[in-house]
Amino acid sequence: MQRYWTLGMVMLLVGCQRGLPTQGGAEVRIPGGSEHFAVQNIPNTLPVYSIPPSTRDAGTVAADASVFGVRGDVQEGQRFSSVHLGTSWFLAERKTGAEFYQDRDGLWGGMASQTGPGPDGAPLGPIAAAPDLAASRRMADAFLSAHAPTGLGSAVFYRENEMGESVSNALQPGMSESKITCREFQYKRSIDGLVLHGPASQISVFVGPAGKIVGYFSDWPTLIAGGAVELQGSSAALGGMKARIDHLNSLLVPGKRILSFRVDKVALGYVGYLNPDGSRDVIPTYAVLGQADHENGPRTEVIYLTAAPAAPIRDPEPPSPADPVQPPPPPLAR
């Protein structure tokens, strides 16, 4: 699950040139066969959804920013509408309507703007830490309950991430100081029990020192139902697994290609795609969780397969400076 996000971006990774893929393409292992992973009780059809580009106005941005205590004039930039107050700011992406909030002073326990006095003075005090996992989760859930997203679907807990800051001194290499300064709780959109992956389906609540909400991200636009598309069974979809991985490999540079993939779990869900004009499409998919043996090591990963032949799985859009929210840009590794 830690690698869930990589299913949409596996082909965007650029990596070290450590080897070449095996002849004949990737090996796919389905323990027990496709029928063993058959998804039961699937409907005959599911709707597809569309999401138009955002039309959020400055008044809405100001109102949403005020939820976090960020009050001020709305600055209209090329890509974002923004409101700044002190060391906090709130951004709304103009194209998609996705919202970002960050409070750096809260994140560092009131020390964001502190700098040390230099060699002649005393060092800074210790960095503040976030509450423990259980307490932080309660705070995030409570915040989400108080600011429940509207529209189709419900927010379901997805995973927790940590931001841990540490320091080690060369003279004492075996010792280090570490603090979890912030915990992120991610929620995804569930539509009638089917999880929507990718764009249009994430809320993150960042809990910092003293339980303060120090960050927030929401990509939760209104979904417009389109026509229904007929589903194929998961066994039939798994028949296309090898071709899908080979296709992904054709887009990856040597060094990070998938040599083999072992299927662990198959689930029906939705996946979203961002279009260049800022509109988005949401289509049914079979999300296949498994162990991917890449040329640079094993990973738990998800591969999307087509669930409705009339709405086939796409490749992730290439990164563009104009589309900063999704998909992620490629890493800079050699």
Added chain:
Amino acid sequence: MRNDFVAVSLALVAVPSILWPAPASALSISTVGINLYSGNGGGAPNLVNSDADANNAGSKASSYGWNWAFANNDSNAWGGIYANSGYGGVNTQDMHYYSGHGNDLGPFLGDGASYSDCPNGGPCLTTVPPNYNWSLDRLKWIAANACEWLYDGITTNSPPNWSALSPWYHVFNPSDGNPNGSLHAVLAARSETWDVTGMGSGYMDATLGWQGESAGQGWFDTMWWQMYFYPHSPGVEPAVLDAYQSSTGADWFNESLKSPWPDPDCCGSVEYNYHWDWIGTPSF
């Protein structure tokens, strides 16, 4: 590890520790950005945003009153900017900002002719830490939006392998005898980073602008924002290798870019701190 102890316990020439005067003139920055690796021998995929990222860094620093001394992009970025033994390249400015591919040896400028380490039959200036003499003059901070400059073989949220990092001590070493300067910090990443346009400019806002963060904290917070929060990458691990003085507890991670501290060789023995910030699920 004992070798590390010897290597990092450099007893530098001490000078009286007095109040450090504010810089008499504007601080300065140089930048390098590389988008195009194909057609020049390659060695790495092309990037989309590095040129813009580097230029945005220089432009933003200028907006805060710094002097943007030089900017090299693509075809005129070569190893001599980093791997020199004289007073050219990165040493002549207070900060250098690099955006492009990287690895645990530093900037990766490409394998091709235009980015060659040995252009026009000249001396080979390979970009590896032993060739980085970054404490010769004015350079205080070198910042890299690039993968894995400070990668030490550790892929978990764990203390560093100091032996693997030890080649980087050289960049702080003012053993040339020149008392005029020594590096304060390398601001980089332990993990892979992401191709974004706003890392450098965001860092200037964080440290020189209204946020007023310290050199190190601003780097961490900007990378959190630019490479995790904002583009929704799986994760990233910014890292800072900086000067530290145990006798006073001074950690150059905490200095202000608005009013820099004295160079680390000002006032006693210099050691090194490695700060890292584990965010999400970084990739390596």
